[in-house]
Amino acid sequence: MNDIWAxxxxxxxxxxxxxxxLIEITLRSLQVSLTALVIASAIALPFGTWLAIRRFRFRRxxxxxxxxxMGLPPVVVGLIVYLLLSRSGPFGVLGLLFTPTAMIxxxxxxxxxxxxxxxxxxxxxxxxxxxxxxxxxxxxxTRRILTLISDGRRALLTAALAGFGRAIGEVGAxxxxxxxxxxxxxxxxxxxxLETGKGDFALALGLGFxxxxxxxTVNLIIHALSRTEREGRW
Amino acid sequence: xxxxxxxxxxxxxTVTRQGKQVLGPVDLTLGQSGFTILLGPxxxxxxxxxxxxxxxxxxxxxxxxxxxPDDVARMKQAYVFQxxxxxxxxxxxNLGYPLAILGQPKAQVNDAVEAWATxxxxxxxxxxxATGLSGxxxxxLALARALIRDPEILLLDEPCSNLDxxSVKDIEALLTAAHQAGTRxxxxxxxxxxxxxxxTEILFLFKGHIHEAGPAPDAFDAPQTPEFKSxxxxxxLI
Ligand SMILES: Nc1ncnc2c1ncn2[C@@H]1O[C@H](COP(=O)(O)OP(=O)(O)OP(=O)(O)O)[C@@H](O)[C@H]1O
Ligand SMILES: [Mg+2]
Numbered sequence: 001m002n003d004i005w006a007x008x009x010x011x012x013x014x015x016x017x018x019x020x021x022l023i024e025i026t027l028r029s030l031q032v033s034l035t036a037l038v039i040a041s042a043i044a045l046p047f048g049t050w051l052a053i054r055r056f057r058f059r060r061x062x063x064x065x066x067x068x069x070m071g072l073p074p075v076v077v078g079l080i081v082y083l084l085l086s087r088s089g090p091f092g093v094l095g096l097l098f099t100p101t102a103m104i105x106x107x108x109x110x111x112x113x114x115x116x117x118x119x120x121x122x123x124x125x126x127x128x129x130x131x132x133x134x135x136x137x138x139x140x141x142t143r144r145i146l147t148l149i150s151d152g153r154r155a156l157l158t159a160a161l162a163g164f165g166r167a168i169g170e171v172g173a174x175x176x177x178x179x180x181x182x183x184x185x186x187x188x189x190x191x192x193x194l195e196t197g198k199g200d201f202a203l204a205l206g207l208g209f210x211x212x213x214x215x216x217t218v219n220l221i222i223h224a225l226s227r228t229e230r231e232g233r234w
Numbered sequence: 235x236x237x238x239x240x241x242x243x244x245x246x247x248t249v250t251r252q253g254k255q256v257l258g259p260v261d262l263t264l265g266q267s268g269f270t271i272l273l274g275p276x277x278x279x280x281x282x283x284x285x286x287x288x289x290x291x292x293x294x295x296x297x298x299x300x301x302x303p304d305d306v307a308r309m310k311q312a313y314v315f316q317x318x319x320x321x322x323x324x325x326x327x328n329l330g331y332p333l334a335i336l337g338q339p340k341a342q343v344n345d346a347v348e349a350w351a352t353x354x355x356x357x358x359x360x361x362x363x364a365t366g367l368s369g370x371x372x373x374x375l376a377l378a379r380a381l382i383r384d385p386e387i388l389l390l391d392e393p394c395s396n397l398d399x400x401s402v403k404d405i406e407a408l409l410t411a412a413h414q415a416g417t418r419x420x421x422x423x424x425x426x427x428x429x430x431x432x433x434t435e436i437l438f439l440f441k442g443h444i445h446e447a448g449p450a451p452d453a454f455d456a457p458q459t460p461e462f463k464s465x466x467x468x469x470x471l472i
Contacts, residue, residue, distance in 0.1 A: 126322075133319040135290060137332055138308050151322045 007201030014206035021203065026210050029187040032100050032174070033167040036107035040167075041160050044112045048119025048159070049148060053127050063120065069113035074106075078173030081106045085177065098179040103187070106173040111163035118162055122155030123148055154225045161225075165218045169211065237386035237418050239302045239310055240266040242287070246296035249282050249442075257282040257442045259296065264420065269413045271429045271450070272422040273462075274439035275471055280422035281316055283439060284389050287420065288313050312385035314393050316422075318376035320364040325356055328364045328375055332383045350378040353408065369396040377405060381412060388412060390421035394428065406432060426466070430454060438462045440471060 014022050051062060083089050085097040085105075096102045126148055134144050149156065171189035178185035180194055188211045195204035241263050248258030257279040264270065264287075272280050285291040287298055288311060300307035312332075321328050329350055330343040351357045354374040359367065364375060377393050390409075394402045409432065413419055423429055429436065429450075436453040438446035438461070446453060446462040457463040464471060 129319065130321070132290060132313075132315055133321075136288065136311075136313045136315075137335065138305070139335060143335055147321070 003201060007205045010202035011205035011209060014202060015209055019203075019206065022206050022210070024183070025186055025188055025191050025207060028100065028185075029168060029189075029211075032103050032187060033107060033164060036104045036111060036167050037160060037164045039104070040108045040112040040115055040163055043108075044115035044163070045119050045149075045156055045159070048116040049123045049145060049152075051116070051120045052123035053144065053148065066113050066117050066120070070117050072110065072113070073172070074110050074170050075172035075176070077109050078106055078176030081109065081173065081177045097177065098181060098185060100178070100185055102177040103174040103185060106177045107167045107170060110170060110173060111167050114166055115159045115163040118159035119156060122159065123152055126152045126155070154228070158222050158225050161218050161222050165215055165222075168214055168218075236266040236416060237310070239300050239307050239386055240264060240418055242298065242300045242307075244287065244296065244298050247286055247293055247298065248295045249279075249286055249291050250294040255294075255442060257286060257291075258294075260286075260444055262437075262444065262447065264418075265435075267416070267418060268434040269409075269432050270420040270435045270437060271433035272420065272437045272439060273424075273426070273429055273465065274422075275465070278439040279442040280439055281391055282442075283437075284313070284391050284420065284422060288389050307387075310386040312380035312383060312388050314373075314376050314380045314388075314390045316391040316395070318372040320367070320372055320375070322363070322365055324361050325351070325364045325367065325375060326360045329360075329379055329382060332379060336383075346382055350382055354378045354404070370398065370401055373397060374401065374405065377408070381408070385417060387418045388420070390419065392422050392424065394423070394425065402428070438465065440465070 051059065051066075081102060082097065084091050085094070085102055086092055087097070096105070130144075130148065130151075134147065139147070169189060171193060174185075174187060175190050175193065178187070178190065180186050180190040186194075188207050192204050192207050192211070195201070195207070244260050244262045244264075246258070247260040249256055260283070272283060274280050282291060286293060289298065289304070289308065290313075302310075321331060323331075326344075326347055327334075329347045333343045333346060334340075347360070348357070351360055354377070356367075356371060356375060356378075359371065364372070367375060373393055373396055377390070380388060380390075388409075394405055397405060406428065409419060409421070413432075421432070433450035436446060436448060436450050437444055438453075438459070440461050445459045446457060448458070453462070454466065457466055461471060
């Protein structure tokens, strides 16, 4: 019990005084996950929207594949990215293993299906609502997509936030491909795992506070967004 | 003024849904002017008929041809859906949408929006979200949004189903004005009184078939088919 209290109070001080290690790790976590988020969103938001309004032959298959990719275990993603980037792997010459870039690649693979799937669902519902009107008004395909993106922007933001939440809290894949190297690839989740193992609860808990605060913020925003949606505000 | 898009011909039009023929075969010519009222019980195929005419329904057989190329004809038509489609935007943006997407200047769009808002009594609601309007207000908004492009052909699917007497009167005045200005109107309704007030031509649909088609007062005074006769009497049709 005493350990925990001591840990909690020193963790509190680490956060309040702005411990340099803690700040460095937090910033790297944000940098990796935000970069992954931007790349994944750039792929997933247009793709999910396109999937929602386009009728084509293998649409159902594509959706099924997308939904099962969403359930990919991060550890396995980490393993695959590791094999691809390792010295003997096909992309070994790039020397990306154990760099933040490798971690970004892994996170992009993990969150792109999630963002695309949420986008697809939201846009499919919106398209069902708008379909007849937009066809009746003789809109161009570009105009339809613009209208959907503009009126569905909250759903798109929700999808992106869900992806960010998953990326920032993920540990399995980035541990494997990043290696948790001090001052290089150490992020919130991997260092919590490490410090806990070492028994340094102060730093682990301090990092945990930051992580929880980030996750809570993301969820509060998602909640607020879905509430304004239901109330018909925007 | 009569529209050069008409007459329109429906030739051997049938629509099939899940193996069931829900409309047709319909062979019909819609003349250049007039206010056509489409009558029929629930499930008769009124909505399917209007959507087929407008090109929103996949036809199993037959064709709909206008006296102009399809894309020209489509631009001059407006359709009011049975359940109004509200864009998740303000009332103002909903009203202005058909003009805004044509690239009209903002000021011009806004003038048209304010004029129509006054006509349908939604001026105070202009900057509220359209999804929060009442059912009747949504119907009025949908109608104004259809009229804002000055369509030559107006297709309406029960536009007054949720309105009270006062609002029905307002809407009928708008429709009559549009009709007198030369807009060709085809409208589905359940309301026989409304049909008598507005129609210059009657189409009676029952089980996907047109059972009665003719000029308005005559069709009411001397119905040609037993089905329409019982419908006018308020009998339950099976
Ligand atoms: N997607 C569908 N699948 C199966 N049946 C359908 C489908 N769409 C319409 N129908 C059937 O087609 C028939 C005609 O429908 P329609 O909506 O045109 O009727 P309506 O005259 O407009 O009725 P209402 O007065 O209730 O609006 C109905 O029996 C309906 O159940
Ligand atoms: Mg109907």
